Amino acid sequence: MAQVPFTPENLPLGNDRLNQLMFLHELIEANKKVAQYQVLLQNTKLPSHLLLNPVMLNEAVQSTKIEGTQVTLDEVLEVEAHSRKNNKDVQEVLNYYHALRDGMDRLSILPISTRLFKEMHITLMSNNVRGSNRSPGEYRTIQNFIGPEGCTIETATYIPPQPHLVNSYMNNLEIYINNPQDDLDELVRIAIIHAQFETIHPFLDGNGRIGRILIPLYLYSKKVIDYPNFFLSEALERDKHKYYRYLNDTRYKGDWNQWVLFFLEAIILQADKNIRLINEINKLYDHDLDVAQSLINSSGVKKLIDAVFQKPIFTVHTISSTADISEATCRRYLSILEANRIIFSDGKQRFKTYYYYNLLDKLR
Template identity: 35%
Template sequence: MARATGTYVTTTAGDENVRAFVPLALPPEDPVLDANAYVERNRCAELALARLSALSGFAASSEWITYSAIRKEALLTSQLEGIQVTLTDILDVEAGIKVPSAEHAEEVANYIRAVRSARAQLADPKGLSLSLRLLTEAHRVLMSGVRGATKQPGAIRTSQNWIGGTRPGNASFVPPPANEVPGALSDLERYIHAPSPTLPPLVRTALVHAQFETIHPFLDGNGRIGRLLIAMLLEEWKLLPEPLLYVSGYLKANQRTYYDRLTAVRRDGDWEGWVSFFLEGVEAAAEDAQRNIVAIAALIAEDRKRLLANGTGTLVTLRLFELLPTMPKLTVDRAVQALDVSHPTASKAIEVLRSIDVLRETTGKPRAQRFEYKRYVDLLRE
């Protein structure tokens, strides 16, 4: 049975009258969401997340795992928006190495900063809760100093936007007029914090993401903030202890279906189709993340064993090795700073790691050399 998920209002945008869509508040009603359409998929997705949570302790340091997951999500969520950048670019920027696509890489780096900022706020007893204020602050971090710096970073839009097309009149979707956005966001915030929810948390996460994308409250960056909201909800609702999931990988691999499912919610009221697709994506992403954790832990354990068996390493060498999973590209100067040791001491530690093929020099030059934990970087690229 079809259901209405919103109403259309006529508004003026770009000197033409257009029909903008104003969504009804969550949860879906008339009829309510059909539990039979998602119950089995929800069970499988929750089990996959539980296995992922348990497996995160398999690595010696959870920081290694979140480093990998956050950067994969940052890269993939940005690629969904047409930002052409590679993992190598991101790692180079973090290592202080100039890259040709510096502006695009900085946009991805901003996403990583936004994740850190949001998580720090949520972890601080005096920080912001999961709220509209937190999302606008994350948006400010995301858009600062990059192409979106002119698109009201950290501010809810005060003008009409649209999706697809060259102007509002030929757009594939026109979100609510600016005057409707604050009310729609307030409804969404109330739904997130509803005291007695009747739907499973993963299903509610699916609903919240779709609703946020429909409201499209910013002039730019809505997709990335909407997918960041998914990650925050998974932690807020105790589905994951840390940002271990990169669901944008599944969404990018199924990009056309992703957008079609969101369109079907607005056009046909097909919340069930969207929820089923989202849950399938969570399960697939969780299984992929599990394989990634096992591979990372196995690689690092193998290389640590080789280092310890080598016999020429010092405590400084071991300390540098333990930093590599979160610093896979480096120079001698970066090692000096990270280890707080002299230049010769850092150079010797690097040379030991090169001798057992953990680090590889990448410039081929005798000066200003750069080093890479190549097998680990190759693993992250997969």
């Protein structure tokens, strides 16, 4: 399809590029669903920050899955609990997780900008993962291309802009992010911003992952969401061939309407799943906390259950540290919970690993 590097148009898009009537219904529905999710989070029984760790790790799993990394959430949580040896695939997921957290933290002092992108990219490419030798934290200075494994530039499905144009296009994108000069809804803007980032493809590797991290960071920076915890990778991975095709259609057909429609449908799909998840977790938290408190007469039980929701795969050491309870007390509480099938273990005599399947089954 593509034989020469693509030349994108600068943002904002021309008035003729979007017909908002084509996705007006989906835009209204997407905003309603995101708002509903935010209200649920504000009123959840479980302190919402406790769920952030496993939900963010699941986002990292889904986003790296789009790039071909085959790792499960359980495997990542086992490595985090120090009960499984690390490997490069798991490290890619953990790098994504840390890049996401770094981006959240840096937003308090940095706008969404080249500096932020490059800092997150350094984290993403650290610890000797694939691509770690491909100029971490630097925009590319050589031509790259995208296509099926083993393709050449002649058979690529997409050839991004020439390297000497990357800084100029990224500067335009940065200006648009922070001062858009159009009257579009923020959900439409982030659809355009994500597509433009992927079109510029500023890094030699990791563009898809940084571009997907950009989605919750942007929505948070514009106060659409109260915390940068609305992730789209799972919905996009579910329809990844549509995702790539509609991205390419914005480039070679100028079809932005279909792309925005697809993006809004992904938001609706993910918001519905998030809403179901929060409602189910609220019920689970109430039920299992009540059961645990009926089995163990101690004020420390709530701290333990809160910690288990934060780290649903754990060892005595990792959970006692998270819950701020002594290991001896923790071990006694866990023995009672395991005997009553609230949690399960691998049965090892030493360095036993525990699994809170009630939550894992909902997160997977």
